[in-house]
Amino acid sequence: MSNLSYIDDSNGAWQTYLAQVDRVAPYLDHLEEYIDTLKRPKRALIVDVPIVMDDGSIRHFEGYRVQHNLSRGPGKGGIRYHPDVDLNEVMGLSAWMTIKTAVMNLPFGGAKGGVRVDPRTLSARELERLTRRYTSEISHIIGPQKDIPAPDVGTNPRVMGWIMDTYSSGQGHTVMGVVTGKPIHLGGSLGRVKATGRGVFITGQQVAEKIQLPLKDAKVAVQGFGNVGSEAAYLFADAQSKIVAIQDHTGTVHNPEGMDVEALKLHLEQHQGVAGFAGAKEISNDEFWLVDMDILIPAALEGQITPERAQNLTAKLVLEGANGPTYPAAEDILLERGVTIVPDVICNAGGVTVSYFEWVQGMANFFWSEEEVNQRLDALMIKAIHDVWQTAEDKVCSLRTAAYILACDRILKARQDRGIFPG
Known part of the structure; x- marks a missing residue:
């Protein structure tokens, strides 16, 4: 099977991603035998997120964290708060992060998370409770060397600060690298x-x-x-x-x-x-x-x-x-x-690229100016788009297929060289 049986939305994000992978398969030569690696997520977690509302009632929200592929490094991907969030969407978004980090040649895999909620209907205190409970439910699979969340639709630097604080409380010390997109004064990067x-x-x-x-x-x-x-x-x-x-x-x-x-x-x-x-x-x-x-x-x-x-x-x-x-x-x-x-x-890979810069700066406890961040970002983006354009010309294909060719080649070579444990 190239799909998951419980995902049946024919127009969903996951199905769109699978169709894109199928289009690149003929260009992968011997690496095509590993393509099923890209057609199923490594790990998908569904969690219940109960919180006490300001009026004293208890409401339950459904949360997700999907790690699509970790062959090239820890997972990287945002957390989305939106009323339409579901497993299909989060799986598709996590897979696109796998491709995105590989196209940019960043040392990350792909992940994504979300909670099905309209954050505009929550008070600030309710939003904080939701974030901290969600973080506690996924804390065993995230970390600076495991999976590093970031902001997405419906979340922002303040939410990332709550995630960092909640995770750090469980570790007994501040773990700056558990998220990116943090407020600047909490270790965020200028330009993010x-x-x-x-x-x-x-x-x-x-x-x-x-x-x-x-x-x-x-x-x-x-x-x-x-x-x-x-x-x-x-x-x-x-x-x-x-x-x-x-x-x-x-x-x-x-x-x-x-x-x-x-x-x-x-x-x-x-x-x-x-x-x-x-x-x-x-x-x-x-x-x-x-x-x-x-x-x-x-x-x-x-x-x-x-x-x-x-x-x-x-x-x-x-x-x-x-x-x-x-x-x-x-x-x-x-x-x-x-x-x-x-x-x-x-x-749209500029965000994850500067997230990578933030992660590196946090690990080193040495921070760059916004001018330095922008210079490094521009250089990586220009090189990446030129590489994709050249691949499209060489293979006579669309820019999307060319991007997938570059990304899948890097991902599947990593999968091939790491092997499968146990053998």
Whole structure:
């Protein structure tokens, strides 16, 4: 079997990942015999997370931590708090982390975690109780040399601080390296919050040059305006691109002449969303996909670019700021239409790369300036995207398949050379 029998969501994150792995198999030569290693997670933990609410009642939440592959090092991957979190999603996200860390040639494997909860409905104290109880339930499988969580959708540096404190309490001393994405004063790295969006811009800049798409006056549409989408938008605006459409949880705004991102930033601080922004017209969420654009940055959740949306998309370049935003069938349509897709496993790898820097800095107790962090990040991102581009040209395949070729080769060589115990 190449799948797990209890995962039956045909359109889920795990199934999308499996389809992507199947596409790379013909390029793996003798390593293909190890490909089942990539088609099943090493470890999947489901935990009950009971907490006492502020009103004295007890509620139960379901939590997960999946370690997909540890052949190249400890697991690495975020923790997501969202009402739609389930095992299928966490498995898929953990697998993409395996590919992502390998594409960037970081000494990590892939992992992911989550709790099915809407964090906006909890008080600060309830959120802390939830985090600490969840941490206690998964503490036996995480650690700086085992599995290192980080922020994801619905979590932030404050949550990482609670995780570090809870885990450290059980160890009897401060364990700085158990998580990344921590507050700066608790051992976090400068540049971490903006790193994923910066990576989207850097890879987009490199590929736009290769396909001869000038960034000056290029029309950019962004779905999702959190840390990733907003930072990417600011950097593209600095490159004189026009941010023509933005969609977030509050709605969609559009201005074909481009938006003032500084004014938008002020609006976001005041209203916590793009809806009502005076510098643009509100349109329906469905209309977002029909806007005239050169570059699309899906930076929200997975499964956003469907075959139907792909048929009408006007973008020449898609930069996957989110994990798994494009269904395989939709990707086929886009590729047939000549659209270039920079896949998530490299496009949004800036975050995990600076998480690696944070882990290294914490281990050494020696911290870098933000300029040093950005220089190191840019250098690694540029090398990685050039390696993927060259592989795509050599193998005559898409950038996603090329990224998987590089990643799977590294992962499966590690699996081959480590062997199987007991033999």
